Every structure is written in C-alpha cells, then in structure tokens.
Amino acid sequence: xxxxxxxxxxxxxxxxxxxxxxxxxxxxxxxxxxxxxxxxxxxxxxxxxxxxxxxxxxxxxxxxxxxxxxxxxxxxxxxxxxxxxxxxxxxxxxxxxxxxxxxxxxxxxxxxxxxxxxxxxxxxxxxxxxxxxxxxxxxxxxxxxxxxxxxxxxxxxxxxxxxxxxxxxxxxxxxxxxxxxxxxxxxxxxxxxxxxxxxxxxxxxxxxxxxxxxxxxxxxxxxxxxxxxxxxxxxxxxxx
Amino acid sequence: xxxxxxxxxxxxxxxxxxxxxxxxxxxxxxxxxxxxxxxxxxxxxxxxxxxxxxxxxxxxxxxxxxxxxxxxxxxxxxxxxxxxxxxxxxxxxxxxxxxxxxxxxxxxxxxxxxxxxxxxxxxxxxxxxxxxxxxxxxxxxxxxxxxxxxxxxxxxxxxxxxxxxxxxxxxxxxxxxxxxxxxxxxxxxxxxxxxxxxxxxxxxxxxxxxxxxxxxxxxxxxxxxxxxxxxxxxxxxxxx
Numbered sequence: 275x276x277x278x279x280x281x282x283x284x285x286x287x288x289x290x291x292x293x294x295x296x297x298x299x300x301x302x303x304x305x306x307x308x309x310x311x312x313x314x315x316x317x318x319x320x321x322x323x324x325x326x327x328x329x330x331x332x333x334x335x336x337x338x339x340x341x342x343x344x345x346x347x348x349x350x351x352x353x354x355x356x357x358x359x360x361x362x363x364x365x366x367x368x369x370x371x372x373x374x375x376x377x378x379x380x381x382x383x384x385x386x387x388x389x390x391x392x393x394x395x396x397x398x399x400x401x402x403x404x405x406x407x408x409x410x411x412x413x414x415x416x417x418x419x420x421x422x423x424x425x426x427x428x429x430x431x432x433x434x435x436x437x438x439x440x441x442x443x444x445x446x447x448x449x450x451x452x453x454x455x456x457x458x459x460x461x462x463x464x465x466x467x468x469x470x471x472x473x474x475x476x477x478x479x480x481x482x483x484x485x486x487x488x489x490x491x492x493x494x495x496x497x498x499x500x501x502x503x504x505x506x507x508x509x510x511x512x513x514x
Numbered sequence: 515x516x517x518x519x520x521x522x523x524x525x526x527x528x529x530x531x532x533x534x535x536x537x538x539x540x541x542x543x544x545x546x547x548x549x550x551x552x553x554x555x556x557x558x559x560x561x562x563x564x565x566x567x568x569x570x571x572x573x574x575x576x577x578x579x580x581x582x583x584x585x586x587x588x589x590x591x592x593x594x595x596x597x598x599x600x601x602x603x604x605x606x607x608x609x610x611x612x613x614x615x616x617x618x619x620x621x622x623x624x625x626x627x628x629x630x631x632x633x634x635x636x637x638x639x640x641x642x643x644x645x646x647x648x649x650x651x652x653x654x655x656x657x658x659x660x661x662x663x664x665x666x667x668x669x670x671x672x673x674x675x676x677x678x679x680x681x682x683x684x685x686x687x688x689x690x691x692x693x694x695x696x697x698x699x700x701x702x703x704x705x706x707x708x709x710x711x712x713x714x715x716x717x718x719x720x721x722x723x724x725x726x727x728x729x730x731x732x733x734x735x736x737x738x739x740x741x742x743x744x745x746x747x748x749x750x751x752x753x754x
Contacts, residue, residue, distance in 0.1 A: 348690070400653060410690040413640060413664045424653045426665040430688065448670065450588070450650040 288404035290460035296382040305378030329354035344433040346408035380414035391505035437468030528644035530700035536622040545618035569594035584673040586648035620654035629660040631745035677708030
C-alpha cells in the first residue's frame with residue numbers, strides 16, 4: 275500500500291516533536307500568561323518557558339542514567355515546574371492551577387506548515403512520533419494540530435528517554451521494520467546522530483527560531499539523508 | 515475539546531478488534547485461498563480459518579499463565595499456523611508462503627458499517643484499539659479499513675494478553691484516564707466482564723455471524739452500559 279520513496283526502502287517516518295513539529299517556547303509562554311495573569315502575576319513569560327524547558331535534559335538524564343525509574347514526562351514537567359517557580363518570585367500555587375499549568379505542554383501549537391505537510395506524508399509513509407513526551411501528551415498535541423499518527427511510539431513504549439538506543443529500536447520493532455526502513459525527522463543533530471548510529475535514516479528540519487529568534491539549528495552538524503528548510507521541503511525531497 | 519456523552523464522563527472508547535471490528539473468519543479464508551490455491555491446494559478455507567483461530571486462546575493462555583514470555587501475536591499466529599497445516603494435509607510450505615500467509619491477519623476487512631461509524635465516534639471520543647493484536651498488525655488493519663485511532667494500545671503496551679487486568683489498566687493509564695472514563699466496545703461478553711470488573715464502562719456490539727452464520731453473540735450475557743445491533747447503533751446510543 276505504501277510506495278517506496280526517493281530514499282529506497284523507507285516505510286516509516288518517526289518524528290521528534292518538541293521543537294521539530296511544535297513551537298513549545300511561545301506556546302508555553304502563552305499558556306503560562308493565560309493561567310497566571312488573572313492572578314496578578316507579571317513575568318517575562320518567554321523567560322519562564324525557557325527556564326522550564328531548561329530543566330528538561332538534566333531531569334531526563336536522571337532516568338537515562340538509571341538513577342530514577344522511568345516516569346512519564348508529565349511527571350517530570352511537574353517536578354521542573356515546582357523547581358522554577360521560586361526563581362520567578364511565584365508562591366505555591368493552588369493545585370488546580372499547577373495541574374492546568376502543567377498541561378501547557380499538551381496545548382502546544384505546531385509550526386505553521388506542519389499539518390499540511392503531515393497530510394502529504396501520511397499518503398506515503400507510516401507516521402509516528404518518536405518523542406520523549408508521554409502517550410497522553412502526544413494524543414492531545416495530535417488532536418490539537420491534526421497530526422495523523424498511525425500510532426504513538428517513543429518514551430512511553432520504551433520506558434526510557436532519547437537518545438538512549440532502546441527508544442529508537444523499540445519504535446522500529448513495534449512496526450516490524452528494520453532500522454534502515456525507518457527515518458527520524460528532527461530539528462536536532464544530536465537526536466539524528468543517535469538514530470543514525472543505529473541504522474535509521476535521517477531527515478533534518480531547520481528550526482532556526484526554536485529557542486528564540488536565531489536560536490535554533492539552521493542546518494545539521496552531521497551528514498543526513500535529507501535536510502529541509504521546513505517540513506514541506508522535507509516532504510518535497512521525499513517525493514511526497 | 516471532546517464533549518461529554520450520554521454516558522457522563524466517558525472520554526475514551528477502547529475497542530476489541532478481532533470479531534468486533536473486523537470479520538477475521540471470511541478474511542483469513544479468502545487470504546488462505548488466494549495464497550494456497552495457486553499451489554494446487556483445495557481446502558475448506560473457512561474450516562482452515564476456524565482451525566487457525568481455534569488455536570488462539572490456548573496459545574495466549576501460555577503467556578497469560580506465565581508459562582511463556584510475552585511475544586507478539588504475529589509470532590503466536592505463526593506457531594499456530596504450523597500446528598494446523600498437517601491437519602489439512604498440507605506439506606511444509608516455502609518460507610515466503612508461510613510469511614505471507616501469516617500476514618493474512620494484517621489484511622482483515624472491517625464489518626461493513628465500521629469505517630463510517632468510527633468516523634462519527636472520532637468526533638466525540640478518543641479512540642484506541644485494546645486488542646491482543648500487536649502494534650504492526652493494528653496499524654495495517656487501520657490503514658486498510660480507515661480506523662482513525664488516536665494511538666494503539668493493548669497487548670504490545672501491556673506485554674500480556676486480555677483478559678488479564680493489566681492490559682485494560684495500562685490502556686487507561688496511557689491516556690491518563692480513570693477506568694470510569696473509558697469504555698470497552700466489544701462483541702464478547704467475557705472481554706466486557708473483565709473490563710467492567712476494573713471499573714470501565716461497557717458497550718456490546720452484536721456480531722451474530724462472527725464464527726459463521728448464527729455463531730456469534732447476538733446479545734451480551736451480562737449487564738452493559740450500551741448494547742447495539744452494530745457499531746452505528748452503538749454510536750447512536752452514545753450520541754455521536
């Protein structure tokens with residue numbers, strides 16, 4: 275049913291999500307402002323989003339290194355939220371506010387071209403997120419942004435976080451595909467390097483403004499099979 | 515985004531697949547005839563499908579009872595296929611034929627009303643299969659029959675088979691929902707009974723011809739929240 279591509283043999287595209295498909299920075303800033311502004315809080319909302327995301331890799335590393343058991347990213351986001359609140363002079367907030375604020379990560383908006391590009395890619399490839407986000411979070415982002423996943427793979431399936439090899443390999447295995455039949459699409463060279471080391475094909479998407487204007491990868495720092503200025507460009511180059 | 519239903523609080527519908535959504539019996543018979551007829555084999559193809567499916571529960575029970583480690587249903591289907599071939603006077607077949615024949619289970623057709631009913635239900639509920647089939651098998655059935663899953667849950671996530679409680683509970687947990695926010699849709703009373711015992715809501719779909727004319731459940735043998743003559747009837751009763 276699914277035709278071959280210009281990269282022979284690729285049957286499935288796996289996607290990094292945070293930064294690659296969705297603009298987490300401005301979305302988290304918007305959600306934080308929406309939920310905290312009515313309480314009279316005035317923050318630098320983008321700095322708040324940056325600080326929250328800044329805790330991401332160190333917290334995940336505790337799990338990757340085996341010092342903490344696997345828990346869903348939602349749980350780690352909550353821990354990191356509690357960690358950064360004092361830095362912004364925020365008091366302990368009501369539980370309902372904390373819960374809603376933590377769900378900011380379920381309400382991220384896709385970069386503008388993503389929904390249409392995904393609809394094109396769906397006709398030619400199996401599509402699944404290969405994200406550190408948990409299944410419920412991925413489902414909410416998919417419903418919000420029309421991401422037409424065939425299934426959700428990634429951290430919750432592997433019970434570990436990228437770039438640990440088992441996360442990529444469990445995704446290939448779930449679809450009964452060899453790594454060479456799978457391509458990771460990501461805006462981050464380190465993610466693509468980990469995938470390539472296991473035999474997956476790679477596609478880089480430029481997101482030059484991921485962490486603010488000019489603060490994102492304009493190009494990969496390693497050889498990749500495809501590099502695109504955005505996801506439509508990747509789709510063009512894959513013949514989708 | 516997803517509105518409440520006539521059953522208050524239900525956010526997600528989980529589906530049994532074999533028998534409930536797809537007609538495995540006539541589909542497996544068709545695939546077996548397509549693949550074996552050119553080799554000159556003449557069987558009672560429906561009896562062949564029945565025999566293959568007949569090995570299903572005993573084989574799964576080895577895993578459920580802990581006597582065998584979890585393996586994908588594809589692997590168990592292959593074991594069962596090798597077990598039944600001699601009964602039909604079939605010799606050892608070429609590996610390519612065996613592999614293709616085993617993929618008969620990836621090429622099952624939905625009961626006629628299913629795709630349209632699923633499209634209706636998608637507007638109101640999160641949808642996921644809660645099947646003993648593995649992810650790759652579920653993905654292929656979804657592509658073939660336009661089953662608009664939000665994600666694929668079930669055996670491959672729980673690494674066990676229904677009706678073990680962990681399979682149902684892992685599905686609720688993956689979506690961050692309480693069992694009472696989830697409803698199992700199935701044509702089999704024993705599946706619904708296992709789900710209900712854990713707090714899930716239940717919907718029965720009549721499939722009176724699942725195992726041949728008149729050989730299927732026309733009605734549930736336990737109290738359920740909804741009982742429908744087909745999936746459109748269930749959708750009607752859920753206000754979808």
